[in-house]
Amino acid sequence: MNSAAELAKASLDDKYTLERGRVFLTGTQALIRLMLLQRERDARSGLNTAGFVSGYRGSPLGGLDQALWRAQKHLESHHVKFQPGVNEDLAATAVWGTQQVNLFPGAKYDGVYAMWYGKGPGVDRCGDVFKHANAAGTSKHGGVLVLAGDDHAAKSSTLPHQSEHIFKACLIPVLNPANVQDYLDLGVHGFAMSRYSGCWIAFKCVTDVVESGASVVVDPQRISIRDPVDFTLPPDGLNIRWPDGILARAGSAHPRLEGLRGSRVCPRQPARPHYF
Numbered sequence: 013m014n015s016a017a018e019l020a021k022a023s024l025d026d027k028y029t030l031e032r033g034r035v036f037l038t039g040t041q042a043l044i045r046l047m048l049l050q051r052e053r054d055a056r057s058g059l060n061t062a063g064f065v066s067g068y069r070g071s072p073l074g075g076l077d078q079a080l081w082r083a084q085k086h087l088e089s090h091h092v093k094f095q096p097g098v099n100e101d102l103a104a105t106a107v108w109g110t111q112q113v114n115l116f117p118g119a120k121y122d123g124v125y126a127m128w129y130g131k132g133p134g135v136d137r138c139g140d141v142f143k144h145a146n147a148a149g150t151s152k153h154g155g156v157l158v159l160a161g162d163d164h165a166a167k168s169s170t171l172p173h174q175s176e177h178i179f180k181a182c183l184i185p186v187l188n189p190a191n192v193q194d195y196l197d198l199g200v201h202g203f204a205m206s207r208y209s210g211c212w213i214a215f216k217c218v219t220d221v222v223e224s225g226a227s228v229v230v231d232p233q234r235i236s237i238r239d240p241v242d243f244t245l246p247p248d249g250l251n252i253r254w255p256d257g258i259l260a261r262a263g264s265a266h267p268r269l270e271g272l273r274g275s276r277v278c279p280r281q282p283a284r285p286h287y288f
Contacts, residue, residue: 025086027041027045028041028044028045028048028083028086029086030230031052031230031231031232032229032230032231032232032233033229033230033231034227034228034229034230035227035228035230036225036226036227036228037192037225037226037228038192038222038223038224038225039192039195039217039221039222039223039224039225040073040075040076040079040222040223041079041083042192042193042195042196042199042228043076043127043129043159043195043199043217043222044079044080044083044086044087045196045230046127046195046196046199046200047063047065047087047090047092047125047127048086048087048090048092049196049199049200049230049232050063050125050199050200050203051063051090051091051092052090052232053200053232053233054122054125054153056232056233059122059123059153060121060122061091061121061122061123061124061125061153061154062091062092062093062120062121062123062124062125063087063090063091063092063093063124063125063126063127064092064093064094064095064106064107064110064124064125064126064127065080065087065092065093065094065095065126065127065128065129066094066095066096066097066103066104066106066107066126066127066128066129067096067097067100067103067127067128067129067130067134067159068096068097068098068099068100068103068129068130068134069096069129069130069131070130070131070133070134070161070168071131071161071163071167071168071169071219072131072161072162072163072167072168072217072218072219072222072223073129073130073131073159073161073217073222074131074161074168076129076159077094077096080094081094091121099137100130100134100135100137100138101137101138101140101141103128103129103130104128104138104141104142104145104158105141105145107126107127107128107145107156108141108144108145108148110124110125110126110154110156111124111126111145111148111149111150111151111154111156111252112151112252112254113151113154114151114152114153114154115252115253115254122153123151123152123153123154123155123207124151124154125153125154125155125156125203126154126155126156126157127156127157127158127159128156128157128158128159129159129161129217130159130160130161131160131161131162131163131169132160132161132162132163132169132173132174132175133169133173134161135158135160135175135178135179136173136175136178139178139181139182142158142178142179142182142184142212143181143182143183145212146182146183146184146211146212147183148252148256149210149211149250149251149252149253149268150206150207150210150211150212150251150252151207151251151252152207152249152251153207154206154207155202155203155204155205155206155207155213156206156212156213157199157202157203157206157212157213157214157215158179158184158212158213158214158215159215159217160175160179160214160215160216160217161217161218161222162174162175162216162217162218163218163219164218164219165219167219175214175216176214176216179214182212183211183268183269184211184212184213184214185205185209185211185213185214185269185272186213186214186215186216187201187202187213187214187215187216188216189215189216189217189221190221191221191224191226192221192224192225192226192228193226193228193229194221195221196228196230196234197234197235198215199215200235200237201235201237202215204237205272207251208239208240208250208272209250209268209269209272210249210250210251210252210268211268211269211272240272243270246267250267250268
């Protein structure tokens, strides 16, 4: 049982400031904590990275931008920039741009990890950007998570929808977190998968999870990740590069997916190092 002194020190900001331990988070808050957590993990690995978030709100992710604005001081302390999009397409294009930072000399950061968010119809309209950006690839120390707010029951949509089919057409792998803890654990895996493979990684967010709350464990070292050992990277790698011919870029998606094919995700066994 917590002592009176420990309880007196408790703060609502613990959800973003507590370095390790158990905190109560909503699904929306967990997505924000994930961006802070990735910066902390990178710093422990000797990387100087920054984060970027952009998208266009819509239920069940309708409150994410408001939560991001309220967490502004925590985002800034972790070098995370939030810039809501005028629409979904422009937001996705901005995210694509973050992966090009290290193609030019003089970059301030080793890489920029990024998060796009939007509801199902927003995923539909961004197919062109997703397909081209995924073909171009992610940066080695960047990575992209695409949050798809899927409204299966059409609670706030004209039609029920799911986004897996669109992502499959764009050759973007999909992670489907089942609870708030998965938002942190699978989110860490998602960024690792994106960096290793060069793929954008989709992250399915349904109402039952993103609008729920739970007591979860936060710890930068909770998840230990090793690169796959059953796949040999091509000589020129799988990440974004310049120059990159059209045919070479189009053909790069298949080895990227092959690199993830034998991987496995085991977030429920955090004590044991595992492949993503």
